[in-house]
Amino acid sequence: MKNKQKLLATPYFFWAVAFIIIPILMVFYYGFIDSAGHFTMQNILAIASPEHSKALFLSIRLSLVSTLICLLLAYPLAMILANKSVNQNQFIVMIFILPMWMNFLLRTLAWQTLLEKNGVINSVLRFLSLPTLDIINTNAAIILGMVYNFLPFMVLPIFNSLSRMDQDLINAARDLGANNVKTFCRIIFPLSLPGVISGITMVFVPALTTFVISSLLGGSKILLIGNVIEQEFTQASNWNLGSGLSMVLMLFIIISMIITAIFDKDGEGLM
């Protein structure tokens, strides 16, 4: 009888094979051949070339920094939100998702308008006779764009794990004489770890692989690994190299998948 229910997974099974597994294998296939169709490792080893490794390390650096900033911003926020009454925090959480209904590209473009040399922020600063902010087309602008776009992905999982937390545990700790710091370090933080970890992966991976934010806010002066791959596909039409470099990226993604799996066995922290 129960077997019948298992059959319900059949559509998803075929879907996953056709649209998730096979496509990934195709990337592997392209990554391992050259333009003449012979087996080669060149496309993967190409990551070692100075331009590519530079782009990769820069991507890693920028995405680590923005993940860290996201975490530092999001954790206190999630704590504040989790302490609000149910009705209030629902509303506030929605307020966080609301910006996502404005198109992602438009939001990022708006930052360009804000940050430009004669942009909104600088006009205000000049009006107040304050020093101007020159970060457009630099790494700082890219980090800002990453933090801005991915912050909700950090807030929501942490918020979820915090609001699911058993209040009695915290009260018990307090009753036993633990001060705020201790309660936080011993109880609250460890229990929210699954949320933190999924928040980190959900920010780190898109930040690592973005090409849109860097081209809009970096003035196309800063080449991230995402830009390299995108250009191999859309402009240089070297799909084999693009696939090879994608495989290198996937390595990082697999690592973060494993970390997530260790900390968050049921995928509950996500969203």
Added chain:
Amino acid sequence: MKKKVLLTLALTMVAAACLTGCGKSSAGKNGEVVVYNWGEYIDPDTLDQFEEETGIHVVYDEFETNEIMYPKVESGTSNYDVVCPSDYMIQKMIENDLLAEINFDNIPNVKNIGEQYFEQSKGFDPENKYSIPYCFGTVGILYNKTMVDEPIDSWDVLWDEKYADNILMQDSVRDAFMVALKRLGYSMNTTDEAQVKEAAQTLIDQKPLVQAYVIDQVRDKMIGNEAAIGVIYSGEAIYTQRENPDLEYVIPKEGTNVWIDSWVIPKNAQNKENAEKFIDFMCREDVALKNFEYITYSTPNTAAQANIEDEDIKNSKIAFPDFSEYNNLETFDYLGVDGDNLYNEYWKQVKSAD
């Protein structure tokens, strides 16, 4: 509960979508034509006019650089009927057997296109079989007179540290290298690795001075006084001057790129006849004039040129330059697979440099 309401919200949006969809123009009674053109490179009214007059539905798609356009046509994922690439890219498409011959009998209005432009096209389409010129122009320097008080006549100014962080460079491989190669006195079609390498090095030296690598955004940024100097296509010059009178366009003395963008029909086009009707329509005098006034890119349509109302523009040296006044003008050639790879490789080095 909230989710239910949100679901209703989603449904409302879909209902709204259906309403907007009702007004959707369905496929024309005489089939369709799939056009692939540069961004903002046509007056949208002319498309409506074409649909009305012929009953052919226009599917319109845009690209940003020749390099982006090429793989899309080549891979055959999308069957375009009319494409508008530039000179060297047309040559590449001809050499790789991607283009269909145009039947000129179906395009009577081709008579409006000046003979000299077909002559010029022979560089990439030797027998004038595959392409019909749509726009032409030069590449030059656009500068803001309030920020630059010396006369500009050379590409050297793009390397002048006085203008650090005020320079906009082109973000496409051939155009960027054109500037560097011309400045060094080399041909912009060189495949000599030493010359390309030298040019790449000067581009790397220039990079700290560059505010951003842009393509079409140069227009907005120059209008908004975001930068003092930009490398720009001549067609944008008139538009930007109209919006910001402080801007001035020059063709540097070291020479530059004279380009032609032409209509071509890919071999895998599904609606070749409609494609020819479309090209014919675009060659019509009134349509060409309308397009010129909207996009301000120089038209090779001599009949339309004669009818431009604004005398200043009609006699504008920017829109219709006398090429004999300039030295070292060149048109891009297709450099073959190896040439492409050479430039791409060095371009990547430029882009990843600090």
Added chain:
Amino acid sequence: MKKVFSKLYIILIFIFLYAPIATLIVLSFNKSKTRAKWGGFTLKWYSELFDNQVIMDALYNTLLLAFLSAFIATIIGTMACVAISRMHRAWRTFFMGVTNIPMLNADIVTGISLMLLYLSLGMTFGFTTILLAHITFNIPYVILSVMPKMKQVNKSAYEAALDLGASQPYAFFKVIFPDLLPGIFTGFLMAFTMSLDDFIITHFTKGPGVDTLSTKIYTEVKKGIKPEMYALSTIIFVVVLLLLLFINKKPGKKDNA
């Protein structure tokens, strides 16, 4: 004191989140066509918006894609959840692992891999290819929202219903389905939002003439966004905001999130 701090903190974050949105709203009233110049106040973009067939088509495609992909993904995903929860550990790990791939994989890799698949199948790129792609990355959001609810399902009530002679589907819809409903709604909404906001995957799987708002904006970004686009985003934003306020004002009913 602490309260003041937390209020201040929330306000600062909100300014950060909404500054660009305020900018877009202001730009929608800008008379000048370029983003760079303020040319005075106007409402003309709002009236021109509805005559702009290109933007209206893109809006239609975007909403239709979001709805269809979220809807199909919800069905496939929910069915899969019911089945997965009954499976042995090995299969369960397999399914959850596969589900994590599109979630954690880079959008650019997902987009490219699908493009390569379509190419090798000789498919013509267009609405269908985008739809398939969106369903693919939406299913995981549904599964991850429904799965936790699956654990809270009252199994004994279900078995009792069966013992009392209810047919399996009947028992399912009467007993299990109501428990899953909140998760299904969340999943649907997540999927809808994700599809709405996607650019990268659509960028690689789209064909000629089929544009969503994202891809349309991406082409326009370079030439200068048409002000009608700002007007449209403002309208969408205001509608969603009003609905939110409206829902929130409604007192009483218990929340089931």
